[in-house]
Amino acid sequence: MLQIQNLFKIYDGGVQALYDVSFDIPKGQFLAVIGLSGSGKSTLLRCINRLVEPTSGKILWDDMDITAASQEELRRIRRRIGMVFQHFNLVHRSSVLTNVLAGRQGYVNPAWSLINRFPKEDLQKAHAQLERVGIGDKFRHRADELSGGQQQRVGIARAMMQEPELILADEPVASLDPVLAHSIMQHLEKINQDLGVTVICSLHFLDLVHRYADRVVALNEGRLVYDGLPQDIDDARFKEIYGKEAERVG
Amino acid sequence: MKNVNKSIITALIVLIVLIVYAYGFEVTQVNLETARQPRRQESFVRILRALAHPDIFTYEQSEVVVDAPIVVGCPTGGVSLPEPDKTGPYMLVTPGCAEPKAEITVEGFNFAPNVSGPINFIPPSNVTIQLGNFQSDSAGHFKSTVTLPNRQPVPESQTIRSITRANVGGPKLSRNGRDTWGKIVETVFLALLATTFGTLFAIPVSFLAAKNLMKDVVSPLASVALSLIAWPIGIGIGWLTARGAHWISERFGQTTVLLIAGLIIAPLLTYFAMRIGLPPTDTRTPTPRQRLGRFGALVVAAIAGIVAALLVSQVISEFGEIVAKVPALEFMGNFFVTVGDMVSTFLGLVVALAAGAVLGGWAERLGHRMTDSLPVPALKTFNLILAALAGALIFLTVAAVIEWLYDFNNPLYVFVIPGILGALAGLLLAARLPHKGSLPVGLTIYNALRGLMNILRSIEAFIWAIIFVVLVSTGPFAGTLALTLHTVAALGKLYSEQVESIMPGPLEAIKATGATRIQTIIYGVIPQIIPPYISFTMYRWDINVRMSTIIGFAGGGGIGFLLQQNINLLNYRAASTQMIAITVVVWLMDYLSSVLREKFV
Numbered sequence: 001m002l003q004i005q006n007l008f009k010i011y012d013g014g015v016q017a018l019y020d021v022s023f024d025i026p027k028g029q030f031l032a033v034i035g036l037s038g039s040g041k042s043t044l045l046r047c048i049n050r051l052v053e054p055t056s057g058k059i060l061w062d063d064m065d066i067t068a069a070s071q072e073e074l075r076r077i078r079r080r081i082g083m084v085f086q087h088f089n090l091v092h093r094s095s096v097l098t099n100v101l102a103g104r105q106g107y108v109n110p111a112w113s114l115i116n117r118f119p120k121e122d123l124q125k126a127h128a129q130l131e132r133v134g135i136g137d138k139f140r141h142r143a144d145e146l147s148g149g150q151q152q153r154v155g156i157a158r159a160m161m162q163e164p165e166l167i168l169a170d171e172p173v174a175s176l177d178p179v180l181a182h183s184i185m186q187h188l189e190k191i192n193q194d195l196g197v198t199v200i201c202s203l204h205f206l207d208l209v210h211r212y213a214d215r216v217v218a219l220n221e222g223r224l225v226y227d228g229l230p231q232d233i234d235d236a237r238f239k240e241i242y243g244k245e246a247e248r249v250g
Numbered sequence: 251m252k253n254v255n256k257s258i259i260t261a262l263i264v265l266i267v268l269i270v271y272a273y274g275f276e277v278t279q280v281n282l283e284t285a286r287q288p289r290r291q292e293s294f295v296r297i298l299r300a301l302a303h304p305d306i307f308t309y310e311q312s313e314v315v316v317d318a319p320i321v322v323g324c325p326t327g328g329v330s331l332p333e334p335d336k337t338g339p340y341m342l343v344t345p346g347c348a349e350p351k352a353e354i355t356v357e358g359f360n361f362a363p364n365v366s367g368p369i370n371f372i373p374p375s376n377v378t379i380q381l382g383n384f385q386s387d388s389a390g391h392f393k394s395t396v397t398l399p400n401r402q403p404v405p406e407s408q409t410i411r412s413i414t415r416a417n418v419g420g421p422k423l424s425r426n427g428r429d430t431w432g433k434i435v436e437t438v439f440l441a442l443l444a445t446t447f448g449t450l451f452a453i454p455v456s457f458l459a460a461k462n463l464m465k466d467v468v469s470p471l472a473s474v475a476l477s478l479i480a481w482p483i484g485i486g487i488g489w490l491t492a493r494g495a496h497w498i499s500e501r502f503g504q505t506t507v508l509l510i511a512g513l514i515i516a517p518l519l520t521y522f523a524m525r526i527g528l529p530p531t532d533t534r535t536p537t538p539r540q541r542l543g544r545f546g547a548l549v550v551a552a553i554a555g556i557v558a559a560l561l562v563s564q565v566i567s568e569f570g571e572i573v574a575k576v577p578a579l580e581f582m583g584n585f586f587v588t589v590g591d592m593v594s595t596f597l598g599l600v601v602a603l604a605a606g607a608v609l610g611g612w613a614e615r616l617g618h619r620m621t622d623s624l625p626v627p628a629l630k631t632f633n634l635i636l637a638a639l640a641g642a643l644i645f646l647t648v649a650a651v652i653e654w655l656y657d658f659n660n661p662l663y664v665f666v667i668p669g670i671l672g673a674l675a676g677l678l679l680a681a682r683l684p685h686k687g688s689l690p691v692g693l694t695i696y697n698a699l700r701g702l703m704n705i706l707r708s709i710e711a712f713i714w715a716i717i718f719v720v721l722v723s724t725g726p727f728a729g730t731l732a733l734t735l736h737t738v739a740a741l742g743k744l745y746s747e748q749v750e751s752i753m754p755g756p757l758e759a760i761k762a763t764g765a766t767r768i769q770t771i772i773y774g775v776i777p778q779i780i781p782p783y784i785s786f787t788m789y790r791w792d793i794n795v796r797m798s799t800i801i802g803f804a805g806g807g808g809i810g811f812l813l814q815q816n817i818n819l820l821n822y823r824a825a826s827t828q829m830i831a832i833t834v835v836v837w838l839m840d841y842l843s844s845v846l847r848e849k850f851v
């Protein structure tokens with residue numbers, strides 16, 4: 001269970017990214033976060049693993065206070081939270097295998113990282129994860145030789161290397177075409193259903209939300225404006241979330 | 251109205267530009283008048299011509315000597331001279347006899363076309379007197395008129411001799427060419443070593459001088475103060491440890507058997523202690539006992555490692571001494587001896603600094619924990635005490651450096667006043683800072699390093715060479731040190747700017763996996779900066795080759811030494827050779843770097 005309590009984030013420039021956001025996510029849920037660009041979705045996700053330091057508020061994960069964790073505790077928390085990014089964020093010049101192995105950083109001893117050594121089990125695990133997302137043969141390739149969809153699958157494999165209990169997906173399909181988008185979402189869905197990993201995924205397209213999410217929260221200018229089932233978003237709610245001029249597409 | 255304003259502004263700008271350039275001409279003394287003087291033009295052309303005839307090659311020459319007889323003082327009844335051998339070049343002298351100071355005609359046949367040389371008169375005493383010169387035409391024929399010297403007539407025939415020189419065989423390196431070759435090799439290696447050492451230092455510096463990596467590094471006051479206090483203690487402990495290890499290694503180094511035993515035991519001990527001290531993964535939070543055990547194992551590993559390194563350095567030195575006895579391998583032997591010497595000299599320093607870093611890092615974490623867990627009043631008191639201590643420490647260190655440089659010899663200035671001022675500064679900082687507030691440690695280091703690099707970079711390598719010549723005497727080593735220092739400063743800046751311009755996305759992703767800062771750098775930063783680092787390093791090598799020409803002027807070795815000498819001697823033909831050598835090397839390196847870039851980028 002992840003509990004977000006009265007979360008505020010004000011950036012250094014004075015931009016109010018999150019304003020008093022509170023909600024709970026039960027274990028194993030597939031939660032979609034929707035809202036316009038700049039509504040605070042990315043900030044919310046990054047506050048959960050503290051890539052962004054919240055200004056105030058608490059995030060509790062199984063009664064552990066993430067916001068109060070020390071650096072060492074944070075390392076142990078982060079390694080149980082996988083993250084998938086809109087722009088994949090792979091290291092272009094490194095091989096696919098190295099990119100996937102990077103997911104083990106939280107577990108391996110930093111001293112061994114100095115000489116780029118991973119335990120044998122980690123190597124096997126990396127190959128298994130690549131097989132799982134269907135690009136087991138590409139491990140030798142440089143990451144930037146892969147297509148967008150393949151790169152995102154490497155991103156998922158990297159996140160899965162962490163043996164996560166929670167996956168944060170920050171618009172994982174916004175840079176992909178609709179066919180690839182569904183394929184990536186299905187991978188996430190499978191991870192959620194088969195392994196019981198909680199998924200928090202920010203999305204732009206409502207049809208993807210309807211198709212994959214158990215529940216939706218919506219942000220507008222940093223405030224939580226909707227929290228409920230995807231099918232309950234009717235036209236009135238839609239306008240509340242996206243503004244009066246918004247039109248539904250798709 | 252608007253248009254008028256605009257034209258006035260335009261006119262003003264034109265006027266200002268005009269003034270600026272007029273003043274610029276005045277200051278830089280742009281003047282064509284001197285260049286028009288014929289004397290200057292002549293000298294200029296002479297130098298250009300000399301530069302266009304680089305002194306690189308010579309030929310071995312053979313002399314072609316052709317003799318013809320002559321009788322000075324005509325005897326009655328005339329002379330009968332033998333017929334010359336007409337198979338090779340030959341000369342006819344007419345008339346066959348003549349009085350002293352008379353004019354004679356020397357005609358040459360079958361000579362090589364277009365050659366010239368002296369025409370000499372050789373009396374029986376063999377003291378050559380040059381009578382004139384000849385120049386053969388394209389058919390190998392010449393005819394010149396010379397005057398006989400004023401000598402007493404003698405009855406025997408004497409000799410008229412012409413000498414021509416011809417190049418034999420292919421071109422050979424001239425003496426200057428050989429010197430240039432030797433020095434350009436020296437230059438390339440000087441630049442290579444300076445670039446290598448410079449790069450080794452510049453890489454860690456560049457990470458510390460990159461704003462994007464450093465701006466997130468913040469620590470609470472307690473951490474900063476504690477680690478400032480812990481660093482010198484750690485350095486002291488490290489130094490003592492290194493001394494102890496040195497003692498142990500000396501015991502092992504006494505006999506060959508012990509040495510071999512040490513060489514087996516020490517690395518094995520290091521390896522197994524490392525295995526215990528550094529488990530490959532940390533899945534569970536270690537208990538305090540486990541932590542203590544690992545720490546102990548790491549200390550053992552460190553000491554055993556130092557002993558192993560010292561023993562290896564001893565072996566390398568001794569091996570080098572043996573190798574050096576073989577004449578052809580002397581340079582390899584000397585290399586091993588020097589490397590062994592360097593290892594044992596700098597190991598203590600490295601160990602001391604590493605121990606300082608370990609203890610400092612540990613104190614930093616302790617400070618974090620104190621800040622997180624102590625009740626506010628206790629934390630405030632602690633902060634005040636620690637800040638006062640750390641402040642005093644910093645001020646005392648600075649004072650010690652000043653004392654060392656300026657020799658005040660007054661304990662009041664060296665100890666008392668800086669101590670009190672530092673403690674006061676620390677107290678003030680601790681009192682002003684919110685008790686859980688953090689200090690921008692990263693940015694402080696960033697700014698300090700940037701400042702230091704700017705100072706190092708703004709002092710030319712030429713001047714560093716002058717300073718290092720004092721330390722290691724004239725020669726290429728002084729130049730290497732000077733260029734190394736300059737390379738660290740210049741590459742540190744260029745590298746760190748590359749680090750600042752990497753893509754932030756991968757860094758974020760790696761941070762999100764729970765990676766530590768070092769892991770983030772290894773997996774997120776380094777792969778992104780390899781191509782620019784390679785091209786900058788190659789470019790720096792190229793710069794160092796060119797800079798070493800200047801270094802030579804200060805006694806720093808390399809080709810600059812020759813270049814300066816030849817320019818001072820007005821020997822432009824020789825200087826031209828050195829310039830060509832530099833150009834060729836720079837050209838080759840440009841090619842090499844483009845090949846390397848294609849491979850790695």
